[in-house]
Every structure is written in C-alpha cells, then in structure tokens.
Amino acid sequence: xxxxxxxxxxxxxxxxxxxxxxxxxxxxxxxxxxxxxxxxxxxxxxxxxxxxxxxxxxxxxxxxxxxxxxxxxxxxxxxxxxxxxxxxxxxxxxxxxxxxxxxxxxxxxxxxxxxxxxxxxxxxxxxxxxxxxxxxxxxxxxxxxxxxxxxxxxxxxxxxxxxxxxxxxxxxxxxxxxxxxxxxxxxxxxxxxxxxxxxxxxxxxxxxxxxxxxxxxxxxxxxxxxxxxxxxxxxx
Numbered sequence: 001x002x003x004x005x006x007x008x009x010x011x012x013x014x015x016x017x018x019x020x021x022x023x024x025x026x027x028x029x030x031x032x033x034x035x036x037x038x039x040x041x042x043x044x045x046x047x048x049x050x051x052x053x054x055x056x057x058x059x060x061x062x063x064x065x066x067x068x069x070x071x072x073x074x075x076x077x078x079x080x081x082x083x084x085x086x087x088x089x090x091x092x093x094x095x096x097x098x099x100x101x102x103x104x105x106x107x108x109x110x111x112x113x114x115x116x117x118x119x120x121x122x123x124x125x126x127x128x129x130x131x132x133x134x135x136x137x138x139x140x141x142x143x144x145x146x147x148x149x150x151x152x153x154x155x156x157x158x159x160x161x162x163x164x165x166x167x168x169x170x171x172x173x174x175x176x177x178x179x180x181x182x183x184x185x186x187x188x189x190x191x192x193x194x195x196x197x198x199x200x201x202x203x204x205x206x207x208x209x210x211x212x213x214x215x216x217x218x219x220x221x222x223x224x225x226x227x228x229x230x231x232x233x234x235x236x
Contacts, residue, residue, distance in 0.1 A: 030059050030072050034079055048080055057087070057094045118191045121184050122152045127163030128171065128181060134164070139177045148185060183234075190230050197223045 033056050041047040056076065063069050073091070077084045129145035132138045146153055156163060171177050200220045207213040 028072075030056055031075060033059070034076055038079060045081070049082055052076060052080060052082070052087075053090045053094065057091050058098060060091060061095050061098060118188065121188045121191070122149055123156065123163060124167070124170075125149060125181065125184050125188065126153060126156050127167035128177070130160050131164045131167040131171075140181050145181070145185070148188065186230050186233060190227060193223050193227050193230075197227075 034052070037048055037051045037055065041051065060069055060072050060076075063072070069091075073084055073087050076082065077087055125145050126149055128140065129142035129149075132140055133142040171180075174180075197220065200216055200223065204213070204216050204220070207216055
C-alpha cells in the first residue's frame with residue numbers, strides 16, 4: 001500500500017479487491033522498517049547501522065524460530081550491505097540487553113504485586129487500631145497492631161480520620177472483629193517474612209565468605225520456620 005494512503009481511502013477509491021491485493025503484497029514489519037531506514041538514511045551508513053540495531057534487531061530477537069531469524073539476518077545483510085557476522089554480534093548484544101530489561105520489569109512487577117497485597121492489610125489494621133484507640137469500650141488492643149505496624153503507622157498518620165471512618169463503617173456492628181484482626185496480623189506477618197526472605201535470597205547470591213553464607217542460610221531457615229508456624233496457626 002502506498003505511503004500516506006490508509007485502508008479506508010484505498011477501499012473507497014479502488015474497491016475491496018485492491019485492499020485484498022495490498023494485504024497479500026504487504027511486507028513483514030522487519031522488511032518494512034528496513035526499507036524505511038534505508039530510504040531515510042541512504043547517505044549515512046553509520047546511522048543506518050545504528051537504526052537497524054536499535055529498531056530492527058529487537059524484532060528479530062522476538063522471533064522464536066532460529067531459521068526465521070537467520071532468514072531475516074540475510075535479508076538485512078543483503079539490503080544494507082552490513083556483514084551477517086556483524087549483525088549477529090549486535091543481535092547477541094540486543095538479546096543480552098533485552099534479557100536484563102526483562103529481569104528488571106519482572107522484579108518491578110513483583111514489587112508492585114507485593115505492595116498491592118500488603119497495603120490493603122496495613123490500611124485496614126491501622127484503621128481498626130486508630131478507631132479502637134479513641135473509644136472507651138475497646139474490642140481489641142490497638143497496641144498489638146501499632147507494635148506490628150510501627151513503620152507503616154507513620155506513613156498512614158496523615159489519613160487517620162479516613163481510616164477510622166472506614167473501620168467504623170465496616171466493623172461497628174461486627175462480631176468478628178477480633179477474628180479478622182488475628183487473621184490479618186498473620187497475613188501481614190507472612191508478607192513481612194516474604195520480603196525478608198527475598199532480601200536474604202539476594203544476599204545469598206552475593207555472599208563474601210563461607211561464614212557469611214552460613215549466617216544467611218541460618219536466617220533463611222529461621223524465616224521458613226516462622227512461615228511454617230503461621231500456616232500451623234491458621235489450621236488450628
């Protein structure tokens with residue numbers, strides 16, 4: 001399809017057969033981008049090489065078939081005049097960079113997921129604690145919550161009134177307050193242990209000597225035992 005012509009215009013001007021022909025003759029995204037780069041920078045081969053590395057090789061890397069990859073490397077080499085060996089070397093670098101980026105994205109996603117699990121529990125528990133702290137006939141001891149969520153308490157202090165309102169709305173006529181608090185305290189303890197376990201696993205990959213390795217393994221074992229205790233408490 002000619003540049004600047006969209007599908008609707010093509011169909012209205014030349015009919016649906018012209019659109020079907022354009023689809024049949026359409027280029028793969030790699031060839032399309034390659035031709036565009038070559039036409040835009042034909043006088044500057046260094047820029048062509050840089051654009052191919054940055055804009056085309058990531059597409060090549062995403063292809064699962066090794067045969068298909070080889071096919072497109074040959075096409076890029078033939079059209080651009082860049083040696084296949086040079087393209088393959090750059091492809092390896094792109095693969096390494098994309099792998100690192102993917103790992104970063106995975107880690108960031110895990111951190112967000114952990115936060116999404118932990119924050120609602122902290123918010124609900126602190127709302128209950130702030131609410132119970134300010135009434136005479138307490139159903140639960142708010143200090144137990146404040147001790148467990150000491151750091152989080154400061155973060156949520158600015159919205160204390162909102163949290164109290166939420167807690168009152170949800171629990172003012174509830175007979176399950178103590179049961180729910182006990183369960184949430186177990187849940188938040190487990191989340192904190194998971195965070196600590198992840199930190200120790202990272203440390204285990206970067207230990208400096210045998211003594212440090214043994215200390216980290218000992219701590220990991222303690223965390224796993226605490227997690228097991230939480231599971232046992234739930235089953236009672």
